[in-house]
Amino acid sequence: MNESLLRELVPEVIGVLVRRGADFAAAEDAVQDALVEAVCGGSDGDAPRDPKAWLITVAWRKFLDAVRADTSRRRREEQVDAEPVPEGGGSVDDTLQLYFLCAHPSLTPASAVALTLRAVGGLTTRQIARAYLVPEATMAQRISRAKRTVSGVRFDQPGDLATVLRVLYLVFNEGYSGDVDLSGEAIRLTRQLAAVTGGMSGAGALSGGGGGGGAGGAEEVVGLLALMLLHHARRPARTGPDGRLVPLAEQDRGLWDTGLIAEGIGMLQAALARDRLGEFQAQAAIAALHADAPTAGETDWVQIVEWYDELVRLTDSPVARLNRAVAVGEADGARAGLAALARLDPSLPRYAAVSAYLHERDGDAATAARLYAEAARSAPNIPERDHLTRQAARLNALLRG
């Protein structure tokens, strides 16, 4: 059976089981079991005509089997059999509720990520474990703890959309590369979220406030989706053939995916037109200005600085201020960039790298070389460390003449 099609049905089917009386943890296990049966060919290889009905039937059977197998749950089984199937609600509501539950504020970010990938994304524990480079048993425990943590949360409570967005952004941004493309998965899940929050339709089910997302609920979902698409579009150009990091200014723009860029910009413009600005829309606007420049030299840095001003106003994030200093350096010259940098805390991650870059542009190669070497020592990952080391080596070779 088609695995990706079935995975898309997972949140809906969990919702159906919950409305029939299963608790979330048991429903999630049952759907996962049904999914594994489908993918492993346990269903005689016959593709059912209605995959959703098939998945509901098999998952419900798995759920009843599990309840019956567990004598301590006897009482609950009687309850479940006695309860009528509640009417009302729908797949759209169920899917949205599942996003809220899996990113519940009581969960740590890593637990929310794992639970979202399994219950909303339909990935197996093994796939998630491989993606985050931990043993399967460890990931299984992380997921069951997360399920216990949210076991007391009512399925129909309104959730916090802002937390959901942060979790999806984490999946997009900080996944390792296993056999699952987590960036692609994050985009799929954000697309689905945009569809159920009404962000794509223009009606905006959550935009009238009360969606729990703070400023611009549905608009922020679209903003995040646009941001992901715009970053994803540049992915083929971000690494060289030997795996080295290629900085934005040196990327072969011919490798950028123009289709994704057009889609991202179109979405962003629609969201911005609704005038409910949030941090993801502001970040997407910056990414769009980069994506829109035919060459690095034609980048509209003045507008980028303005968007960073918005971002700082919205988030008060030190990282946004640091990035703003780079943009100021491009828009108003290296001296202005260094002046903006001087107001920030030097212990910020990547402060030394930004300082090195601005000093080189200011003509001070010796200071830049020293700072690049310092930045390399505190780099958070190997491609960045190697890139910064090469920058230091390049300047040191230049200085030796």
Add this chain to the structure above:
Amino acid sequence: MAKYLLLKHYRGAPAAVNDVPMDQWKPEEVTAHIQYMRDFAARLETTGEYVGEQALSPEGTFVRYDGEGRPPVTDGPFAETKDLIAGWMVIDVETYDRALELAAELSAAPGAGGKPIHEWLEIRPAYGEQATATE
């Protein structure tokens, strides 16, 4: 989440508070120590923070390439003065503070007299993956 390596030394770390060589302990103290380490790892698995571990034999040797067609040069077993790693554990935790907390717990493993060893463990952050959205 971030991965950290916890390194335990036979030699080379500052002296532990309860610094009695293991062969001077009572047999049941050795057993209690080993059980503590096992329980620690098992508990980390249930919290979803365990990645892996390995204890290492003290019989180590330095090796280096000595040119085309020549056998590798070796140096060892190590002289008493050298740093000697006894084992490692990799954990995957939410914060640096959590990594410190776990390392401290491991350092409290019981030793001679059933008292915590208070040994020094080295904690080293692993490089993460390059984030998709930083350029």
